[in-house]
Amino acid sequence: xxxxxxxxxxxxxxxxxxxxxxxxxxxxxxxxxxxxxxxxxxxxxxxxxxxxxxxxxxxxxxxxxxxxxxxxxxxxxxxxxxxxxxxxxxxxxxxxxxxxxxxxxxxxxxxxxxxxxxxxxxxxxxxxxxxxxxxxxxxxxxxxxxxxxxxxxxxxxxxxxxxxxxxxxxxxxxxxxxxxxxxxxxxxxxxxxxxxxxxxxxxxxxxxxxxxxxxxxxxxxxxxxxxxxxxxxxxxxxxxxxxxxxxxxxxxxxxxxxxxxxxxxxxxxxxxxxxxxxxxxx
Ligand code: C2E
Ligand code: MG
Ligand code: MG
Ligand code: MG
Numbered sequence: 001x002x003x004x005x006x007x008x009x010x011x012x013x014x015x016x017x018x019x020x021x022x023x024x025x026x027x028x029x030x031x032x033x034x035x036x037x038x039x040x041x042x043x044x045x046x047x048x049x050x051x052x053x054x055x056x057x058x059x060x061x062x063x064x065x066x067x068x069x070x071x072x073x074x075x076x077x078x079x080x081x082x083x084x085x086x087x088x089x090x091x092x093x094x095x096x097x098x099x100x101x102x103x104x105x106x107x108x109x110x111x112x113x114x115x116x117x118x119x120x121x122x123x124x125x126x127x128x129x130x131x132x133x134x135x136x137x138x139x140x141x142x143x144x145x146x147x148x149x150x151x152x153x154x155x156x157x158x159x160x161x162x163x164x165x166x167x168x169x170x171x172x173x174x175x176x177x178x179x180x181x182x183x184x185x186x187x188x189x190x191x192x193x194x195x196x197x198x199x200x201x202x203x204x205x206x207x208x209x210x211x212x213x214x215x216x217x218x219x220x221x222x223x224x225x226x227x228x229x230x231x232x233x234x235x236x237x238x239x240x241x242x243x244x245x246x247x248x249x250x251x252x253x254x255x256x257x258x259x260x261x262x263x264x265x266x267x268x269x270x271x272x273x274x275x276x277x278x279x280x281x282x
Contacts (some may be wrong), residue, residue, distance in 0.1 A: 043266035060098035099142040150178040155187030158222035189192030206240020
């Protein structure tokens with residue numbers, strides 16, 4: 001923090017401003033208040049079938065509408081929400097809102113019945129003993145079919161407590177809720193755990209996709225991930241597609257789905273409605 005010379009003299013250097021613990025505390029206070037005022041908004045990014053070129057689902061991505069700082073990225077506040085436990089009430093709001101929105105689009109006839117909503121889940125949310133009851137309640141309240149819901153979890157969040165995670169994931173699958181592993185390839189990279197978890201989809205982390213420039217040398221681990229998924233009966237979403245070359249390379253490999261700025265940035269609900277009315281096809 002810079003010392004400032006103002007007309008009223010000078011401000012004394014405030015050591016707390018550069019103190020990370022203070023920043024976390026400040027953010028925690030702000031997050032609590034924003035939870036009460038519901039100062040959060042979900043954006044939605046389309047997930048596209050590479051086979052048909054059509055939208056098959058959306059991923060809900062939360063933004064914080066900070067009263068002073070404007071829209072704040074989840075990269076900034078989700079770690080603090082996790083650290084402070086605020087991810088639990090925030091996560092409940094996110095799940096409710098995402099289910100409510102998809103159900104609303106269904107009842108408006110804006111989308112086909114098989115379109116899914118993917119919702120990110122933190123490790124901390126899995127440690128709630130009543131998580132399954134919460135999810136059941138939200139599905140009942142919003143009247144969303146469980147098959148339309150996909151939960152995105154990371155490798156590290158299941159590896160944190162493999163037994164609880166496996167039991168939880170099985171209960172979710174019994175309800176026909178779908179499960180994806182997010183950021184696949186960046187975590188433990190241990191394949192042995194995949195057998196233990198009833199996962200439907202692997203999402204290839206965008207760092208793999210962003211190296212693709214049209215030449216075979218840039219494919220890296222992508223063909224291996226696709227073949228593992230095929231062997232295990234899982235589908236694959238490639239994240240972070242930004243160029244037509246990346247799209248063509250993934251299509252040539254018969255990757256199932258993809259998501260990225262090339263198709264659409266994450267958008268507010270109303271902008272999604274404007275997009276889907278044009279029935280885009282890539
Ligand atoms: P994620 O789940 O892997 O989500 C994908 C991120 O990649 C999103 O960032 C999205 O905007 C971004 N993205 C999509 N396409 C492209 C592309 O073509 N290029 C680039 N450079 N980026 C692309 P976002 O929205 O900032 O979210 C970041 C992360 O924050 C998410 O990564 C997820 O881990 C976390 N997050 C977001 N929303 C939630 C939530 O509701 N709950 C929880 N627990 N975590 C969330
Ligand atoms: Mg995700
Ligand atoms: Mg991801
Ligand atoms: Mg992520």
